[in-house]
Amino acid sequence: MLEIRGLRASVQGTEILHGVDLTIRAGEVHAIMGPNGSGKSTLAQVLAGHPAYTVTGGTVTYEGKDLLGLAPEERAREGVFLAFQYPVEIKGITNAYFLRSALNAIRKHRGLEELDPIDFIGVLEEKAKAVELGDEMMNRPVNDGFSGGEKKRNEILQMAVLEPRLAILDETDSGLDIDALKTVANAVNRLRRPDNATLIVTHYQRLLNYITPDFVHVLADGRIVKSGGKELAHELEARGYDWLRPEAAAV
Amino acid sequence: MTSIESQVLQPYKYGFVTDIDSDTVPPGLNEDVIRLISAKKGEPAFLLEWRLKAYRHWLTMKEPRWANVTYVGIDYQAIRYYSSPKQQKKWDSLDQVDPKLLETFEKLGIPLGEQKRLTGVAVDAVFDSVSVGTTFKETLAKEGIIFCSFSDAVREHPDLIEKYLGTVVPSSDNFFAALNAAVFSDGSFAYIPKGVRCPMELSTYFRINASSTGQFERTLIVAEEGSYVSYLEGCSAPMRDENQLHAAVVELVALDHAEIKYSTVQNWYPGDAEGKGGIYNFVTKRGICAGRASKISWTQVETGSAITWKYPGCILQGDDSIGEFYSVAVTAGRQQADTGTKMIHIGKNTKSTIVSKGISAGRGQNTYRGQVKILKGATGARNYSQCDSMLIGDQCGAHTFPYIDVRNSTATMEHEASTSKIGEDQIFYCKQRGLSAEDAVSMIVNGFCKEVFRELPMEFAVEAQNLLGISLEGSVG
Numbered sequence: 233m234l235e236i237r238g239l240r241a242s243v244q245g246t247e248i249l250h251g252v253d254l255t256i257r258a259g260e261v262h263a264i265m266g267p268n269g270s271g272k273s274t275l276a277q278v279l280a281g282h283p284a285y286t287v288t289g290g291t292v293t294y295e296g297k298d299l300l301g302l303a304p305e306e307r308a309r310e311g312v313f314l315a316f317q318y319p320v321e322i323k324g325i326t327n328a329y330f331l332r333s334a335l336n337a338i339r340k341h342r343g344l345e346e347l348d349p350i351d352f353i354g355v356l357e358e359k360a361k362a363v364e365l366g367d368e369m370m371n372r373p374v375n376d377g378f379s380g381g382e383k384k385r386n387e388i389l390q391m392a393v394l395e396p397r398l399a400i401l402d403e404t405d406s407g408l409d410i411d412a413l414k415t416v417a418n419a420v421n422r423l424r425r426p427d428n429a430t431l432i433v434t435h436y437q438r439l440l441n442y443i444t445p446d447f448v449h450v451l452a453d454g455r456i457v458k459s460g461g462k463e464l465a466h467e468l469e470a471r472g473y474d475w476l477r478p479e480a481a482a483v
Numbered sequence: 484m485t486s487i488e489s490q491v492l493q494p495y496k497y498g499f500v501t502d503i504d505s506d507t508v509p510p511g512l513n514e515d516v517i518r519l520i521s522a523k524k525g526e527p528a529f530l531l532e533w534r535l536k537a538y539r540h541w542l543t544m545k546e547p548r549w550a551n552v553t554y555v556g557i558d559y560q561a562i563r564y565y566s567s568p569k570q571q572k573k574w575d576s577l578d579q580v581d582p583k584l585l586e587t588f589e590k591l592g593i594p595l596g597e598q599k600r601l602t603g604v605a606v607d608a609v610f611d612s613v614s615v616g617t618t619f620k621e622t623l624a625k626e627g628i629i630f631c632s633f634s635d636a637v638r639e640h641p642d643l644i645e646k647y648l649g650t651v652v653p654s655s656d657n658f659f660a661a662l663n664a665a666v667f668s669d670g671s672f673a674y675i676p677k678g679v680r681c682p683m684e685l686s687t688y689f690r691i692n693a694s695s696t697g698q699f700e701r702t703l704i705v706a707e708e709g710s711y712v713s714y715l716e717g718c719s720a721p722m723r724d725e726n727q728l729h730a731a732v733v734e735l736v737a738l739d740h741a742e743i744k745y746s747t748v749q750n751w752y753p754g755d756a757e758g759k760g761g762i763y764n765f766v767t768k769r770g771i772c773a774g775r776a777s778k779i780s781w782t783q784v785e786t787g788s789a790i791t792w793k794y795p796g797c798i799l800q801g802d803d804s805i806g807e808f809y810s811v812a813v814t815a816g817r818q819q820a821d822t823g824t825k826m827i828h829i830g831k832n833t834k835s836t837i838v839s840k841g842i843s844a845g846r847g848q849n850t851y852r853g854q855v856k857i858l859k860g861a862t863g864a865r866n867y868s869q870c871d872s873m874l875i876g877d878q879c880g881a882h883t884f885p886y887i888d889v890r891n892s893t894a895t896m897e898h899e900a901s902t903s904k905i906g907e908d909q910i911f912y913c914k915q916r917g918l919s920a921e922d923a924v925s926m927i928v929n930g931f932c933k934e935v936f937r938e939l940p941m942e943f944a945v946e947a948q949n950l951l952g953i954s955l956e957g958s959v960g
Contacts, residue, residue, distance in 0.1 A: 280915050283907065308917040316915075320908045324930030333926060334916035341917070373930075390916065 233258050233295055233429050234398060240289035241271075241278045247288065248274045250454035256398070259426040263440055263465065264433045266451035267473045272433045273317060275451065276402040279431075280314040281307055294398065308334075309341035311397030311428075315387040315404050322374040327386065328356070330374050331393055338394060359392040363419035381412035388419045399423070400431045405439040417442030437469040450476055507566040507696070512559055514538065517665055520565050524634050527641050537654035537664030544658045550821040551850040551882055552790050554763065557728055562697045564666045587690065607632055607671045607687045619683065629674040630685050633701050636672035643674060647705055651734035651769045651798070659730040660767045663699045670700035670731070675710035675741075684940050689718040697728040704734075706741035708774065713744040713940055718751055718787075726754075726789060731766040739774030739801065744782070746939050748947050751787035758817030758846075761789025768795035769825075772804035772833075780807035781824070782938040784947040789818060794852065796825030799833035799861075806835040809935040811947075814847025814879070815955060823853040823884075828861040828894070837868040840932050843879035844955055854886040857894045864894040872902045873931050875924070875955070903931075925952050 234256040241249040248271040256262050266272050278285045279292065281304035292299040299307060322330065328349075335355075336346040347355065360367040365385055375383050384404055391399055401420070405413055420430065420443055432443065440448070440462065448464040449456045450473070457476050458464065508516060517538055521531040546557070606618045607630065623630050629640060637644050654664035671687040689700060706712055718729075729751065735743050745768075754761025764787075770779035781795040791814075797806025808824035826835035841849040849872065857864045872881035883900060905927055913923035929936070929948060936944050 282911055304911065304914040305917055305919050308915050314915050316912065320906075320912045322909050322912070322927060322930075323903060324933070325926055329930075330913075330916070330926070333922070334913075334918055337917035337919075337922070394916070 234299075234431075235293040236290070237292075238290035239275075239278070239287070239292060241274060241285050241287050243274065243285050248285075248454055249278065251290065252451070252454070252456055254449065254456060256429050256431060258397075258429055259424075260447065261424065261430045261432065261443065261445045262447045262449065263445040264431065264449050264451050264456075265435065265437070265465065265468055268435070270451045271454045272435075272451050273402055276314060276317075276400050276431070276433050279307075279400055280304060280312065305337070309338050311395075313391050313394060313396030313399045315384070315391060315399065315401045317402040317404075317406060319375050319378075319383045319387055321376045321378075323376050325374055326371050327374050328352070328370040331356070331370075331390055334390070335393055356393060360389060363388065363392045363422045365389050365392070365415065365419050380407040381409070384408060384412065384416055385419075388416055392419065392423060395428075397428050398431065399428065400433070402433045403435060404432070405434055405436060413439060414442060437465045440465045452476055505566050505692075507563055510561050510563045512538075512562070512564055512666065516564055520666060520668070523565065523567075524637070526637055529641075529645055530637060533649070533654070534665050534667075537661050538666075540655055541658070541661035541665055544661055546658050550792050551848070551852075551884075552792065552819040552821050554726070554790055554819075557726075557763070559662075562728060564697060564699070565668060566692075566696045567668075587692075607685075608690070623681070623683075623685075626679050626682065627676040628679060628681055629672065631672055633667075633670040633672045633703065636703075640672075640674070643705065644672070644703070647703055647734070647736055648701075649734075651736060651771045652732050652767050657767060659765045660732055663701060663730050663732045663767070666697075667699045667701040667732070670702040670733075671704075671714075672702070673704045673712060673714060675704075675706045675712045677707040678709040679707075680710065681712040684713050684715055686715040686717065689716070697730065699729075700731040702731070702733045703736075704743055704745070705736045706738065706743050706777075708739045708741060710738075711742045711744075713746070715746045715748070715940060715943055717748050717943075726761055726763055728763045728765065729788075731768075733766070733768040733795075735768075735770030735779055737770065737772050737774060737777035737779050737804075740776050741774060742778040742780075743770060744780050744940075745770070745795075746943060747781075747783040747785070748939075748943055748950060749783065749785045749787055749791070750950055752789075753787045753816060753818050754789040755816075758789070761818070762787065764788035764791045764793065766793045768793060769798065770796070770806070771798045772801050772806060772830075774804070775801040775830075776803040776805075777801050778805040778807075780809070780938065782809040782935065783811070784935070784939070784950065785810070785812045785820065785822065786950050787818075788820075791818075791820040791822050793822050794825050794854075796827070796854075797835065798827045798829065799835065799864075800829045801833075802830040803832050804830055805833070807938075808835075808837045808839070809938045810838070811840045811842070811932045811935045811951070812849055812851075813842045813844070813951065813955065814849045815844040817846050819848045819850075821850040821852055823851045825854040826856070826866060828855075828857045828864040828866070830861065832863040833861060834865045835867075837866070837870075838934050839868075839870045840935055841870070841872045841881050842875065842928060842931070842951075842955070843872065843881050844875035846878045848880045848882070850882040850884065852884045852886075855888070855896065856886075857889045857891050857896075859890045861891050862893050864891060866894070866896050868896075868898045870898075870900045871931065872900075873928070874902065874904045921952075924955060928952075928955060 236254040239252040264272050332352040445462050450458045517534050652660050654661045673685050737743050751762035779797050785791050799806050806826050812820045812822050814820050839851050843849040851870045855866045870883050910923050
């Protein structure tokens with residue numbers, strides 16, 4: 233579904249990604265771990281199309297299409313979803329209105345009929361129930377005055393409603409306590425399907441206790457230096473990242 | 484340039500000029516010009532005297548420059564004070580009006596012809612200084628409602644004009660009001676008799692066309708005891724390199740238990756991207772809640788003009804009277820606005836509500852100036868004020884100057900203010916959810932303005948939202 237080859241990207245003139253290679257197939261859950269400054273969030277943002285980052289080399293093919301050639305909103309309509317690390321606030325618009333507008337933009341792209349507010353509430357309730365997240369946040373302005381946990385839950389609820397093909401979770405676990413973590417992980421697990429895929433960017437192994445990845449990759453100094461199964465996460469937890477450094481230098 | 488500012492400016496849609504023969508007075512202002520205007524309109528002696536008195540007073544006044552706006556001075560002798568489209572005779576029916584005029588208004592979305600006129604809305608169409616026609620006059624007359632051009636009112640109801648003209652905004656009030664009193668051309672007049680609820684929206688559409696003219700309209704609305712009227716004013720002007728002055732005066736009088744709702748959707752030509760040309764919109768609007776439990780609400784959506792300078796206000800004289808002001812003012816490109824309201828509490832248990840939303844984009848400068856004055860005898864007065872500013876991009880400005888003068892200790896005042904910015908991050912968040920940048924901005928701005936749009940008559944809320952979208956199109960990408 234997603235094929236990244238030799239991806240290089242920089243921000244404000246500094247190159248952060250020095251040639252990333254990664255393949256993700258439908259039905260898979262991949263985790264990307266790595267030390268601070270390795271470029272994990274950069275990778276997530278570049279895949280979503282954040283304007284602050286410039287791609288300086290490499291290709292990204294998504295479902296046979298050139299992802300880098302699509303505008304951010306086009307990528308979203310094609311089914312790419314980014315759960316932000318720091319979801320932004322938008323006052324004056326309720327979550328319900330925002331999410332319905334987003335869903336309708338995506339539905340329109342897929343040739344489906346747009347939903348009116350009443351039909352939307354039905355869909356929302358159904359999805360919220362399926363992932364066991366409450367929908368009490370829906371009438372509040374988007375992320376306005378939300379706690380860290382509420383913002384992350386809101387991201388996942390949006391994900392449930394928009395039904396992406398490729399979901400990228402950017403440090404969704406940061407700032408969450410154990411209970412919030414379990415709730416979010418439970419929701420993500422319930423959204424797994426054979427035809428979608430998830431890329432989890434995380435700093436700590438903890439989240440991976442609750443969401444079992446198929447593949448774990450380590451991103452260090454702008455490149456993927458090691459890949460493995462879920463055991464790799466435990467090894468990193470025990471040994472840290474330094475033991476990979478000589479291997480990184482060799483790559 | 485950030486992605487927010489990088490889109491190409493959308494041209495002002497109403498910038499066309501109508502090619503029509505006009506009867507225009509040469510530029511310059513003196514007593515002869517005033518006598519000429521009065522004669523052309525066939526006015527009674529009292530009105531000519533009123534004009535001359537105002538003109539003589541104006542000569543002693545100095546043009547005020549305290550507003551937070553910058554503009555090149557106005558040469559009052561270079562302005563033509565009268566221009567009207569040449570019509571062969573006074574038309575009995577709108578369908579006999581010069582087709583070019585009808586076409587103009589149709590292009591502006593204000594069809595006057597029998598088949599297509601807006602149902603449920605009576606329209607008085609004013610082209611340059613002259614009222615071209617008024618729809619539904621007879622239907623309204625059956626209820627005893629008078630709705631006609633100001634000039635017609637002077638001829639047909641001089642007693643009403645003489646009784647109320649200048650009682651809310653006297654000629655001496657300010658420089659531009661004095662000028663208006665001397666040279667006012669036309670405008671609308673509405674009179675609602677006791678206990679009558681006006682069955683349709685009344686509306687005037689002002690169109691400036693001739694060059695080098697100033698437009699000085701005068702509108703007067705009187706609502707007798709227990710009556711109700713909702714009135715809407717719309718406007719536009721052609722694109723020209725010169726600045727044109729629009730110095731109007733609006734007076735509203737509400738007697739016991741009467742209510743006047745006055746809405747404005749202003750879209751005068753705002754000038755080009757360099758700030759050249761555009762209308763100077765310097766108007767004085769005031770309503771007096773003369774009667775007990777009377778109510779006046781001003782709702783305005785100001786998106787055009789190079790410079791907007793106005794403070795629609797209410798004098799809350801009657802006990803239990805209510806004054807309201809809801810405003811959305813947009814300054815984009817190089818527009819400037821210094822606008823707000825004045826609420827003067829005189830009677831007992833009076834209440835005023837102010838909700839002002841300023842949106843600045845491009846290099847726009849938006850100033851809110853509000854005065855709430857509670858006089859000594861105004862026991863139990865209440866005021867709620869909310870001023871919110873939104874900045875789009877980083878070259879614009881928003882300023883707030885609230886003046887609060889309370890002389891009665893039983894008054895309750897609440898004031899809230901906020902400033903927000905539409906940032907790249909918010910736009911990206913929306914895009915990542917599948918929304919285009921235009922939809923994102925439109926959604927955020929409409930959410931910001933919804934408290935004000937809610938107050939507009941239904942027919943015009945949609946127009947206002949569209950206008951807002953069009954005004955901001957050049958500033959966000």
